[in-house]
Amino acid sequence: MAILFDRISEYGPLADKLDFLIHPRIVRCWENPNIYAQHIRQMMALVNRVNRSFIVLTNVNVRLEIDYANFQQMELAACFIALKVYWKLSYYVDGISYLNEIEAHSHLMRRLCGVNDRDFKV
Incomplete structure (x- = not known):
């Protein structure tokens, strides 16, 4: 993550488009919630x-690249709601090449907004 932060500082004044590919890890119920x-x-x-x-x-x-249709892996994407620019969220399941876009007024986006309110608000 430190390398990414350094690159963001370098390219910040120049870039007009960012693409993120995130493969979130599943945090199991028996693991420490601090993870x-x-x-x-x-x-x-x-x-x-x-x-x-x-x-x-x-x-x-x-x-987002998720292992299977799993909302738990999508929860970390709720932080992108705080972006101040136009952003688009999509996901695909590992092994299936079809890209699913999450629309702004869809059921999944409403759930992500709830996760954002619960977990990402300080």
Whole structure:
């Protein structure tokens, strides 16, 4: 993550489009809840750095690669709701090449907004 933050600082004044491909890890119920909290902190730090660093940014594309149709892996994408520019969220299931876009007023986006309110609001 530190290397990514360094690159964001370098390219911030120049880039107008960002593409993220994220493969979120599943946090199992028997694991320490601090692991999920650490992932939340890292994702929010990424979003805050993007909001601060990029001057001419107009578009952010976020793609999630999930292991199977699993909302738990999509929860970390809720942090991107805090982006100040236009962004698009899509996902695909590992092994299936079809890209599913999550529309702004879809059921999945409403669930992600709920996760954002629950986990990402400080």
